[in-house]
Structures are given as C-alpha cells and as structure tokens.
Amino acid sequence: MNNTHKLYHPLILEHGKRPRCFYPMDGAARIVEAYNPICGDQFQIFFKEPELQSVSEVSFQGYGCAVSIAASSMILERIQGLSVADAQRVIGSFLQLLDKDEDISIDDEPLSVFCAVRENPGRRDCAILSARAILTYLENLKE
Amino acid sequence: MREIKKDFPIFSHYPHTYLDTAATAHKPQVVIDAVSQTYSETYGSVHRGLYDLSVRASDGFEQARHCVSDFIHANETGSVVFTGGTTDGINLVARGVKNLLTPGSNLVITRMEHHANFVPWQVVARETGTELRIINLTPMGDLDMRHAEQLIDRDTKIVSVAHISNLLGAVNDVKTITDLARKYHALSLVDAAQSIGHMSVDVRELGCDFLAFSGHKMYGPTGIGVLYVRSECLEMLEPFRYGGGMVREVKDEGTTYRSGPAGFEGGTPNLAGVMGLAAAIRYLQRLGFDYIQAHSRRLTEKLVDMFKEDEIKVVGNPRSRLGSVSFLVDDIHPHDVASILAGDRICVRGGHHCAMPLLRDLAIPATTRASIGIYNGEEDIHTLRQSLVKVRRVFS
Numbered sequence: 001m002n003n004t005h006k007l008y009h010p011l012i013l014e015h016g017k018r019p020r021c022f023y024p025m026d027g028a029a030r031i032v033e034a035y036n037p038i039c040g041d042q043f044q045i046f047f048k049e050p051e052l053q054s055v056s057e058v059s060f061q062g063y064g065c066a067v068s069i070a071a072s073s074m075i076l077e078r079i080q081g082l083s084v085a086d087a088q089r090v091i092g093s094f095l096q097l098l099d100k101d102e103d104i105s106i107d108d109e110p111l112s113v114f115c116a117v118r119e120n121p122g123r124r125d126c127a128i129l130s131a132r133a134i135l136t137y138l139e140n141l142k143e
Numbered sequence: 144m145r146e147i148k149k150d151f152p153i154f155s156h157y158p159h160t161y162l163d164t165a166a167t168a169h170k171p172q173v174v175i176d177a178v179s180q181t182y183s184e185t186y187g188s189v190h191r192g193l194y195d196l197s198v199r200a201s202d203g204f205e206q207a208r209h210c211v212s213d214f215i216h217a218n219e220t221g222s223v224v225f226t227g228g229t230t231d232g233i234n235l236v237a238r239g240v241k242n243l244l245t246p247g248s249n250l251v252i253t254r255m256e257h258h259a260n261f262v263p264w265q266v267v268a269r270e271t272g273t274e275l276r277i278i279n280l281t282p283m284g285d286l287d288m289r290h291a292e293q294l295i296d297r298d299t300k301i302v303s304v305a306h307i308s309n310l311l312g313a314v315n316d317v318k319t320i321t322d323l324a325r326k327y328h329a330l331s332l333v334d335a336a337q338s339i340g341h342m343s344v345d346v347r348e349l350g351c352d353f354l355a356f357s358g359h360k361m362y363g364p365t366g367i368g369v370l371y372v373r374s375e376c377l378e379m380l381e382p383f384r385y386g387g388g389m390v391r392e393v394k395d396e397g398t399t400y401r402s403g404p405a406g407f408e409g410g411t412p413n414l415a416g417v418m419g420l421a422a423a424i425r426y427l428q429r430l431g432f433d434y435i436q437a438h439s440r441r442l443t444e445k446l447v448d449m450f451k452e453d454e455i456k457v458v459g460n461p462r463s464r465l466g467s468v469s470f471l472v473d474d475i476h477p478h479d480v481a482s483i484l485a486g487d488r489i490c491v492r493g494g495h496h497c498a499m500p501l502l503r504d505l506a507i508p509a510t511t512r513a514s515i516g517i518y519n520g521e522e523d524i525h526t527l528r529q530s531l532v533k534v535r536r537v538f539s
Contacts, residue, residue: 005486008479008537016479017538039478040495040502040509063508065476066538123482 006116007067007123011074016066019073021059021080034062034072034133036125041068043130045076047137054083055138060130067123072130074110084138091135098124147430148518159488160526164516165309165337165467166492168362170423177422178364181415189412190388190405200414207421208404211369214424215354216345221373224404225417229336230259232355232370233303235407236332237263239380243300243330246272250301251294251329253278253286253315254504255308258497260334264303273300280504284311284459291320299329306338306349310469310498310512312443313461314338321350330376336360340516341439341466343432352376358416362517363423367416370407377403384409427517435517439465442515445524453531458510469496469510472531475538477511483537484511487530 025046032045043062047055058076075094079087090111098117117127148154150171154161161169181203187196189204211223226232244250244267252264254277268275276294279287286304295302302324307314317333324331332353335344340361346354353376358367372380382389382400386409391399400406427435446468450457458469472480481493492512495502502508513527 005483005537007482013538038494040499041478065478065482067479067482120482122485123478126478 007120009113009116011110011113012070013066015070015073019060019069021073021076022061022069023059024061025057025059028059030137032133032137034060034130036068036129038125039065041065041126041129043068043072043133045072045130045134045137054081055079055087056081058134064129065126067117067126068129071114071127075131075134078111079134084141088135088138091131091138094131095128095135098127148520150426151518154518159490160523161490161516162513162519162523162527163490163492164340164360164519165512165514167359167365168340168516169518170364170419171362171426173426174363174419174422178415178419181418185418186414189414191411204412204414204417207417210421210424214344214428215369215371216347217371220347221371222377222404224370224372224407225412226355226368226370226407227366227413228357228359228368229334229355230357230368232353232368233260233332233334234263235370235383236301236303236353236355236380237267238383239407240301240330241267241271242381243379244268244271244273248298248300249274249276249294249296250303251276251278251291251299251324252303253305254280255284255286255311255313255315255498255501256303256305257309257334257336258499259336260303260305260332261500277500278304280501284308284313284461286313286315286320288316288319291323295320295323295327295329297327299324299327301330301332303332303334305334305336306344307341307465307467308461308498308501309337309467310496310501310510311459311461312337312464312467312469312514313459314342314463314465317349317351321352325350337466340427340435342436346371346373358420358423361423362426364416364419367413367420369420372404372407377406380407382406382409386410388412430517436465438517439515442519442521442524443468445521446513446515446527449524449528453528455531458505458507467512467514469512471507471510472534473538475534477509479538480511480531480534483534484527484530487526487533489527489530491527 028046030047034043041064043060045060048057151169153169185199187200190201208223278291281287304320321331330352333351335356339356352373354371359365389406389409391401450470456471477493
C-alpha cells in the first residue's frame with residue numbers, strides 16, 4: 001500500500017462522506033471562514049456562543065475534499081463542549097501531529113488517523129484548513 | 144516516430160505518467176544541455192562586455208531572438224521581447240498601454256482567461272476608470288462570438304484573448320476576434336501559453352498586435368518567456384521594467400529609453416533561459432508541428448472518448464479542443480482524485496486552474512485536468528484509466 005492509499009483511512013472516508021456537525025447554524029454568534037486559495041476549499045465554521053468559556057456548539061458547511069471535510073468534521077466533533085483552553089490544546093496537538101518535522105504521536109485515537117498526512121505533504125493544507133482557522137479564532141478570543 | 148519519451152531524462156530517473164503539461168512541460172536533454180553548456184562554456188554578460196565571452200553571449204542571445212522570431216513568423220511584422228513568462232508579458236502590455244485607457248473607454252477579455260490574462264486587466268481597468276468587458280462562453284464552452292461583436296466597439300482600446308483555454312482546452316477563433324478589434328482600431332493581445340507547444344503559431348495569420356507565451360510550457364526552461372510586439376506598437380508601448388540595459392541616456396532631470404525590444408528588457412537578461420528556449424524551439428521544429436499537432440489532437444480526443452466511455456463528466460464540449468481536458472469523477476473532489484492518481488505516479492492537476500471566473504460561471508468549484516505533451520502515448524491514457532477505477536473503488 002502506498003502513502004496515498006494510507007491517507008484514505010476508513011475513518012477519514014467515512015467522515016468525508018458523512019461529516020458530523022455539518023450544518024449551517026441559525027443564530028450563530030460568530031462565523032469563521034476557512035479558505036484555501038490554492039485549491040478553492042472553503043468552509044464556514046459557526047460558533048453558537050463565542051463569548052463563553054466553552055465551545056458549546058460549533059458546526060460547519062462548505063466545499064472541500066474528503067481530507068479537509070473529514071478533518072473539519074472530526075475536529076469539530078472533538079472540541080464540541082470543551083473549554084476554550086482544552087479546545088486549543090486538542091487543536092494544537094493535532095497541528096503538531098501533522099507537522100512533518102515533529103516526530104510525535106497523540107493519544108487522541110480518532111485524530112491520529114491523520115498521521116498519514118505527514119507522508120503526503122501536498123495534502124497537509126487540506127487537513128489543517130479548519131483547525132488553523134478555529135485555533136486563530138480561539139486565540140483571538142483572549143485578547 | 145521514435146520514442147520521444149527517451150529524449151526526456153526525467154522519465155528514466157523517475158518513471159511516471161505525466162499528464163500535466165498544461166501546467167509545465169518536462170525538458171528534453173537538448174534543452175538541459177543548452178542551459179548547462181551556456182553556464183559552463185559560453186556564459187558572459189549580454190550586451191555589456193567587450194571581452195570575448197560577452198561577445199559570444201551577446202551573439203547567442205540575438206541569434207536566439209531570431210530563432211524565436213522565425214518560430215512565430217514575426218520577422219516582417221514585429222519584434223520579439225524576452226520576458227520572464229506569459230504573466231510577465233501580459234503585465235508588460237497592460238502597463239504599457241495604460242496611458243491609452245481613459246474613463247469612457249473599455250477593454251475586452253473573455254470568461255475563459257487564465258488569471259494571468261484576467262487580473263492585470265482588472266487592475267489596470269480599475270486604476271484608469273476603464274470598463275472591463277468580458278466575452279461570455281456558449282453552453283458548449285466556445286467563445287460567444289455574437290457577444291464579442293456586442294462588446295467590442297469604437298471605445299474599445301484593447302482585446303486580450305487566450306488562444307487555447309487552459310481549463311477547457313478550447314481552441315479559440317482568435318482571428319475573428321483580432322479582426323473585430325482592428326475594425327474598431329483597438330489593439331489585440333493573444334495569450335499563446337497553451338497553444339505554443341501544440342500547434343504552429345503564426346502572428347501574421349492571427350493578426351494580433353501582441354502575443355505572449357512562456358518557455359516552460361513548450362519544453363524550454365522556466366523563467367523565460369516571449370512577448371511579440373507588432374512594429375507599429377513598439378513606440379506607443381510605455382516601458383514596464385525600468386533599470387539597466389533599457390535606457391539610452393540617464394540624467395538627473397530625466398531618462399530616455401532605447402527603442403526596439405531592448406527598451407523593454409531592463410536588467411541582466413536570462414541568457415541561459417534564452418539559449419534553452421532556442422534549443423526547445425529547434426527540438427520542436429525537428430519533430431515538426433504537423434506531427435505535434437496531430438499527436439496532441441489524437442490523444443486529446445482519446446482522453447475525451449475514454450472519459451465518455453467510463454461515464455466521467457468532461458467539462459465543456461468546444462468545437463475544437465487541444466491539449467487539455469478537465470473532468471469530474473462522480474462527486475469525488477478533484478484533489479482526492481489527483482491524490483489517488485499521484486499514488487500511482489500519475490501527474491494531473493486538481494483545483495481551479497487559475498481560472499476562477501470560468502469555474503464560477505460553470506458553477507463548478509474545481510476540476511481535475513489531464514493535459515497532453517509530445518512525450519505522451521496511448522499507454523498513458525490507459526494507465527490513467529486503470530487508476531481512475533481505483534479512485535472510484537476508494538470512494539464507493
């Protein structure tokens with residue numbers, strides 16, 4: 001099996017086909033845009049109550065490849081209900097996991113399926129698209 | 144015809160199926176040798192030194208200019224300006240004609256332009272208050288000539304059009320467009336980036352004032368391109384890149400510029416790029432464009448037929464298609480298609496192909512594109528076909 005086929009782990013394919021938290025949110029307090037101008041993938045990420053200390057409800061919609069949709073779906077599912085600080089930690093370690101220069105693993109079983117992205121650097125931007133946008137947004141909440 | 148792939152060393156160093164020539168073409172050994180020999184044997188300052196190496200470099204540089212001029216049949220009608228590539232050449236013209244553009248005038252492009260022939264005009268139109276007009280496509284993906292007739296009028300200053308669409312592969316009826324432009328005393332530019340490696344390009348037949356192309360899409364080096372300028376337009380074009388080499392006299396109070404192509408070639412020229420480009424031209428001329436065009440057309444048609452047989456949606460159905468075919472595999476994202484093909488060492492392009500206005504018009508976010516080069520054969524299409532079965536299996 002070559003690197004590309006490892007990338008399409010059954011869990012990634014499953015989330016790519018049936019993403020969780022994939023709906024436009026009525027009455028969202030904040031909408032964050034995740035956009036990759038190179039490939040055109042574009043998501044809107046909806047936050048119900050950004051002013052609180054926790055990510056009470058978050059959803060997304062938009063257009064992307066299986067990898068970017070699956071990563072968005074799994075990240076959103078994972079941070080749902082977490083405190084802002086915990087959500088940042090989860091996303092931070094996810095981004096670290098995908099960094100080719102960082103030889104780490106995470107104990108976050110579902111998200112670790114993205115390890116194969118390290119061997120497919122051309123797809124890294126797909127996997128981190130939403131994660132990066134969410135992290136930037138959460139970090140700015142502190143200011 | 145002998146096996147052309149053997150002329151391209153990358154295929155023996157890294158065996159793969161290359162179907163991305165519309166993005167950039169591989170290089171034959173003769174081009175690599177020409178670049179290497181320039182640096183190792185004949186390198187020197189062009190037009191700036193009195194020593195022998197400089198003289199030889201300058202001679203080689205000007206011979207290459209003649210070679211390009213012959214190649215596009217420009218000897219009697221205009222000049223060859225060396226640029227950094229198609230984008231550079233179009234920007235040169237967009238900046239160079241800026242003084243002609245005034246509020247109330249218009250410039251005309253088409254819906255199928257690459258961003259390189261879209262954004263420079265959009266910017267210059269905004270800067271000058273000129274109206275930017277965009278020729279629509281027919282549902283098949285050809286230029287809507289009736290719309291072109293409506294848009295090009297006595298207030299049109301320049302019309303800029305792709306010879307071949309990089310996304311649809313549509314070969315445009317450029318002559319009708321340049322005739323329309325001339326009828327209203329408007330200038331015309333042809334973006335030949337996608338045609339130059341597939342067919343004989345003759346500026347006399349096209350009837351254009353400007354024509355731009357890149358070396359790297361026609362098996363030459365990157366970083367070198369050509370802008371043809373019709374003789375009558377050389378004087379009216381403002382310089383674009385100011386600096387050394389393009390000036391006649393520089394004084395505190397002002398500068399005068401050299402006439403001819405030199406006035407647009409500020410800075411130390413890309414000698415190795417020019418020599419590599421000339422080598423690419425000689426290589427193509429040895430193969431002959433009768434063969435090259437027939438080969439491209441045959442494989443382009445094979446691609447389309449294969450997609451249709453396998454119920455893969457081909458984007459557009461223009462009257463004439465050469466080189467590029469965009470396709471959609473069910474509802475699988477083009478990046479996923481391209482990624483799985485890459486796993487089988489098949490190189491295609493997935494994405495917006497620097498043609499966002501066209502994709503928006505087609506209501507498609509992205510496509511996968513296979514494009515043909517002179518080294519491709521039917522076996523490459525067969526390999527692609529096999530791998531596309533795998534794509535569908537992964538996403539079934």
